[in-house]
Structures are given as structure tokens and as C-alpha cells.
Amino acid sequence: MPHVQRRSSVSDELAWQIVRAADEAAKGTDKRFAVAVVDEGGHLKAFLRQDGAKLNAVQVAQDKAYTAASSGMPTQKWSEVLDADPVLRTAAPTAIDRLVGMGGGLPIVVDGELVGAIGVSGAHWTDDVKIAEAGLSALDAKP
DSSP states (O other): OOOOOOOOOOOHHHHHHHHHHHHHHHHTSSOOOEEEEEETTSOEEEEEEOTTOOTHHHHHHHHHHHHHHHHSSOHHHHHHHHHHOHHHHHHHHHHSTTOOOSSOEEEEEETTEEEEEEEEESSOHHHHHHHHHHHHGGGGSOO
């Protein structure tokens, strides 16, 4: 019998809880964001473009989530990795589709297992990180 690998994935319910938590945090700012949650395979599960969010934030938020899910690390870590390796700095941006090296993408980890990622875009990447972190606060909320 062939072996089958099973992977856990973020549920649609949890994905929307994360988006709503990020949305609430963003409403407390004067900026507008796009928020994307993807599953462990990088497929879109939940998405919100706040009224007034820039059009390019749609793609960037989804690509940040994809980058975080596919690499298992925050997107801002990619800038450090690329800075430390001249070959990667040159090759990775063209060889790795959807690679985003600025902050705003965070893995979603439940019980030590990567189940998806959140990506946020709409302001400076440091602001995007704050909203993404606020989204992940949904993981700590009681049902």
C-alpha cells in the first residue's frame, strides 16, 4: 500500500476570523489594507480589500501570504536572506514566482504545524506587519 502524507490546513472559519481581526485592527488606523489568508498550499481561503485600499495591494497581499506559506517564514525574513547571499539576491526574485521580500506576510502555525499564512498590504511594510500580527491574534481568541 502506498504511503499517504496528510497535512493540516486552516479552515475557512479560522481564515475569516483572522481576516476579521486584521480588519478591526486596520480600522483603528488612517490607512486601508488588503488582507489575504491562504492554506498550507498557498491557495486563497479568505480575502478582504478594505474600501479605499490601493488596487496593487490586492496582488501584493496575496503574494505575501503565498510567500509566507511556501517558505514557512515571515516575508521580512526574505530580505535578510537575500542580503546575506549575493547569488540568491540575483536569482531568487526571477526564479521563485510570487516571492515578496518585504514584511506583511506571516505563517499561520497551529500546534507547531504550518496550516497557512496571512498577507497584508496597503501601507509601509512595517504597518502591514502590525495588521498581519493583529490578524494572527485570532489564534488566541476563545471560540
